[in-house]
Amino acid sequence: MEAMLQPVADLFGPIWPAVWTLVKIIAIIAPLMICVAYLTLAERKVIGYMQVRIGPNRVGPMGLLQPMADGIKLLLKEIIVPSGANKGLFILGPILALAPSLVAWAVVPFDDGLVLANVNAGLLFLLAITSMEVYGVIVAGWASNSKYPFLGSMRAAAQMVSYEVSMGFALICVLLISASLNLTDIVTTQAQGRFHDMGLSFLSWNWIPLFPMFVVYVISGIAETNRAPFDVVEGEAEVVAGHMVEYSGMTFALFFLAEYANMILVSILTSILFLGGWLSPVGFLPDGFHWLALKTAMILFIFLWARATFPRFRYDHIMRLGWKVFIPVTLVWVVVVAVWMMSPLSIWN
């Protein structure tokens, strides 16, 4: 690989590292965008089948070209900027929403050693970047200069800040037992223990000893991405479409892309932190990226399943769940895990 790339590297000279990194970034973002496009189709199909409908089936065979048609439609539509809006921030809003959900992919490991930036503080970096996602919503809601978007963005600010806390505590439990902030190390430390030696490595992953944290993380992830049943931010019965009311065409599409990219990010992170990443669930099958993809698809299905199943939460119940249930539970579990690790019963030595 190195020898093959050498002539190309010579061609670019000193700027080669930058060019090579750019190529790697495109190699991550382009498949991600295709996944986002087909996740929208998958969502409509899955919800369709759950509600005994067939879902989109007109564009292309079995409706497989529907995302392309949607994309072209959104690209060609006019972008309308309301006359009372704050123009600069109105355009900045969707960009701020999408950018963090793409930046976070820099530290996500896809296989052993297959990661764009193998940084030591990867988990911290993820926490910092995902905490910035809320700005897109807030800025968009304020810059629209309209009531419903503003109400939506206020709800988003409160909701996302609340659920970040419990998410953070869940991550603290993970880093306690893996003793590392590096995501690759977090995956490799899950491949040890009695069950792993017996060839049943899916029993040695973090999701069993940290089961309450696993549940809290998935539910907080749904709340963080403002997905149903936590979608009061865009609850159409109350605030029309929240922060997206005034947006059209490509600016709206950016919010859409950001939401689905975030869903995929939360799912892949759940797979890495709790479900052993690219590790094979049984000893006799080889590890590999396909396991990570399969686990991510499983969590994504839970996202869609929840949307088709549950009615929307009332706003005060969302706040109660975040502050009065999740935060005490996670706080107690951090102490439990810390004591467990120091006790003779520890399974992580």
Next chain:
Amino acid sequence: MEFKTFVFYFLAAILVFAALRVITARNPVHAALYLVLAFFNAGGIWLLLHAEFLAITLVMVYVGAVMVLFLFVVMMLDINLDRLRQGFWSYLPLGAMIGILLVIEMALVLGGQYFGLEAMPAPPAPGEGYSNTREIGRVLYTDYVYPFELASLVLLVAMVAAVSLTLRKRKGTKYIDPALQVAVKREGRVELVKMQAEKE
């Protein structure tokens, strides 16, 4: 020019510009957003100094939480710009004094070599495999554990005080405990009554 030097000047230029706009922007929401930009760039500069834990915590705490709530408040305010500018001259002496103090402090730091800074040599460059996060955690929970716990207690007291100051029990709200709602059984709500069909 080394790449690192270029990154430093790039971040520093944006930081200075953003900091200037924080105080010159006429719209408070713009000022708050410029402050976010300033925090972000300060985090970048700290990263260059191998202080990744501090840098990421700055972004996480200030950008991710504090400024969100700040914006929350600023966006709700109905700010009259003319009223804001009324007190300019009366506040000028106080502001100028604080400004002069800051300038003196910065001069002391930047002109360190005139005040015997050589006595404190620059720390040695961190070696391979050095983790800022691990190092801070080790020092915080061993050498400085009492000051650290004390600081957290002070913050807790402040938090409890703020909550208790604003907590008001309102009478006559129709709030229902969600736990009771979830625990509802059919028998408690519906009663099936057997009765004869009524004839006209």
